[in-house]
Amino acid sequence: MGYRIKSRIWIESENNVLLGEGRVHLLKAIQETGSLSKAAKSLNISYKKAWQLLDSVNKSAKKPVTINSIGGKGGGGAELTEYGKSLVQVFDEINKNCWKFLDNELKKIERI
Amino acid sequence: MGYRIKSRIWIESENNVLLGEGRVHLLKAIQETGSLSKAAKSLNISYKKAWQLLDSVNKSAKKPVTINSIGGKGGGGAELTEYGKSLVQVFDEINKNCWKFLDNELKKIERI
DNA sequence: AATCGTTATATTTGTTTGGATATAACGAAA
DNA sequence: TTTCGTTATATCCAAACAAATATAACGATT
Numbered sequence: 690m691g692y693r694i695k696s697r698i699w700i701e702s703e704n705n706v707l708l709g710e711g712r713v714h715l716l717k718a719i720q721e722t723g724s725l726s727k728a729a730k731s732l733n734i735s736y737k738k739a740w741q742l743l744d745s746v747n748k749s750a751k752k753p754v755t756i757n758s759i760g761g762k763g764g765g766g767a768e769l770t771e772y773g774k775s776l777v778q779v780f781d782e783i784n785k786n787c788w789k790f791l792d793n794e795l796k797k798i799e800r801i
Numbered sequence: 802m803g804y805r806i807k808s809r810i811w812i813e814s815e816n817n818v819l820l821g822e823g824r825v826h827l828l829k830a831i832q833e834t835g836s837l838s839k840a841a842k843s844l845n846i847s848y849k850k851a852w853q854l855l856d857s858v859n860k861s862a863k864k865p866v867t868i869n870s871i872g873g874k875g876g877g878g879a880e881l882t883e884y885g886k887s888l889v890q891v892f893d894e895i896n897k898n899c900w901k902f903l904d905n906e907l908k909k910i911e912r913i
Numbered sequence: 914a915a916t917c918g919t920t921a922t923a924t925t926t927g928t929t930t931g932g933a934t935a936t937a938a939c940g941a942a943a
Numbered sequence: 944t945t946t947c948g949t950t951a952t953a954t955c956c957a958a959a960c961a962a963a964t965a966t967a968a969c970g971a972t973t
Contacts, residue, residue, distance in 0.1 A: 876918025
């Protein structure tokens with residue numbers, strides 16, 4: 690009693706992390722703000738870290754997850770591809786189901 | 802296709818980690834070797850790290866997980882309590898079930 | 914009492930990680 | 944052609960983390 694089960698899931702592609710919780714947060718923030726730098730600010734992480742995460746996502750994905758543009762109106766920006774959106778959606782669904790599953794398993798440690 | 806789902810689960814007690822994969826490995830090694838220092842060697846981690854892990858486990862558990870003795874025959878040693886053994890057993894069962902569950906969820910990303 | 918391998922702890926060193934900063938390249942719009 | 948905010952990248956510095964080393968306390972056995 691008083692114990693809790695926590696979990697983290699992530700998707701890998703050939704031993705590289707493709708998507709985890711942090712990366713999904715970043716992709717969602719990009720979707721909302723339209724730019725990587727704004728997404729970084731909204732998550733209170735450095736641009737460097739955000740860029741490294743996004744770079745790693747795009748390098749380990751089979752197809753582009755975002756389209757990044759330099760220059761032009763607003764200086765440029767980043768947006769999710771349809772592929773990127775579906776990845777986020779699937780991750781969220783699996784993650785949610787995993788929580789439900791573990792919520793049920795919790796009963797096993799409630800007697801200890 | 803080619804993507805894989807990975808996961809980590811852990812048990813928390815009041816925001817402290819009680820049991821995770823590394824801690825369970827350590828407890829099992831203690832069970833097999835009868836000492837913390839031998840367990841550390843068998844896992845190729847430093848004694849310091851092993852001690853810190855075990856200390857954290859015993860501090861966040863509701864009842865003692867190991868009994869450690871200093872001096873005497875063999876210099877001392879460490880062994881699991883019955884409570885410790887049951888914690889390990891439950892963790893393993895939940896973890897195994899979680900793998901099965903995610904193995905099934907994998908189908909959702911195989912179409913992406 | 915001396916020995917032994919262990920637990921327990923402190924200190925130092927090294928490595929990795931992340932933050933802060935600076936700067937170039939870019940391209941639409943004014 | 945100048946301006947603007949962005950992407951992309953390098954460099955430096957600090958902080959967090961891990962490894963290595965040293966040492967005290969312990970108690971059954973000899």
